[in-house]
Amino acid sequence: MQTAAQMKRFSAIAIVREGLREASPWMWRSLRASEAPELADFSVVCSAKPPYAVTSASADWLQLCGFAEHEVVGKTLVLIQGPATKHDELRTMMASIRAGEVPEPATLINYDKQNQPFVHTVTISALMDVSGAITHFHARSSDIA
Numbered sequence: 001m002q003t004a005a006q007m008k009r010f011s012a013i014a015i016v017r018e019g020l021r022e023a024s025p026w027m028w029r030s031l032r033a034s035e036a037p038e039l040a041d042f043s044v045v046c047s048a049k050p051p052y053a054v055t056s057a058s059a060d061w062l063q064l065c066g067f068a069e070h071e072v073v074g075k076t077l078v079l080i081q082g083p084a085t086k087h088d089e090l091r092t093m094m095a096s097i098r099a100g101e102v103p104e105p106a107t108l109i110n111y112d113k114q115n116q117p118f119v120h121t122v123t124i125s126a127l128m129d130v131s132g133a134i135t136h137f138h139a140r141s142s143d144i145a
Contacts, residue, residue, distance in 0.1 A: 043057070052094075053076055054072045067113050071113075080110040085109055102126050118144060123139070
């Protein structure tokens with residue numbers, strides 16, 4: 001249960017966010033990532049089978065990366081990689097995923113739709129069906145800068 005002070009803070013954050021969303025996408029990103037992480041869900045879900053295509057993305061992740069959902073569903077996360085992306089980190093993560101394991105969290109540099117870099121820590125968890133088979137991987141971004 002939220003206290004009155006927490007509810008007031010969340011309301012104030014929501015009002016400020018609406019203004020920043022219009023005025024400055026970069027300030028909006030910074031506020032979402034650092035000032036109110038408890039309100040954000042920067043996550044994407046990918047199939048557990050190659051080519052590990054995106055099956056869904058949260059509204060916060062779409063806002064962060066500048067894409068519409070139809071632009072990412074069915075595509076791979078190569079679309080947010082760029083020149084400074086640490087490909088050795090990606091290879092390590094993908095080796096774990098191919099082995100049916102959950103990789104260790106990694107800090108990556110990725111790019112939004114306008115090719116602007118952002119740094120984030122990616123934590124991946126496995127989503128399983130009722131038999132325990134991994135069907136999807138859920139990637140959550142945190143510590144976004």
